[in-house]
Amino acid sequence: MEKKIKVLISDDEEEFCRSCADALTSKGFITAIANKDGRELVDSILIRKPDIVLCNAFMPNIDMIGVIKQIGRAHV
Numbered sequence: 001m002e003k004k005i006k007v008l009i010s011d012d013e014e015e016f017c018r019s020c021a022d023a024l025t026s027k028g029f030i031t032a033i034a035n036k037d038g039r040e041l042v043d044s045i046l047i048r049k050p051d052i053v054l055c056n057a058f059m060p061n062i063d064m065i066g067v068i069k070q071i072g073r074a075h076v
Helices: 014-026 038-048 064-074
Strands: 006-010 030-034 052-054
Touching: 006 014, 006 038, 014 030, 030 038, 038 064
Parallel strands: 006 030, 006 052
Antiparallel strands: none
16 A cells, blocks of 8 residues: 655645645645644644645744754654
C-alpha cells in the first residue's frame, strides 16, 4: 500500500487554498487548509503532521522562519 502525501495549505485567500487543495486532491494527495496565522499554523502542523506545508513567508503573529523554528523545537 502506497503512503499518500499530506499537504497543509495556509493562505488568506480562501479561493486560492481551495483551488490548490482541489488540484492536489485530484492527484492523490491528502490536503488540509489552515488559517494564515503563524501561531495557528504551528498548532495545525503539530496536530496534522503534514509532509508538506505551503504557506506565505509573512503571516500575522509568527512569520515562516518563526514557524520553522517552533516546529524544530517541538521535535527535539
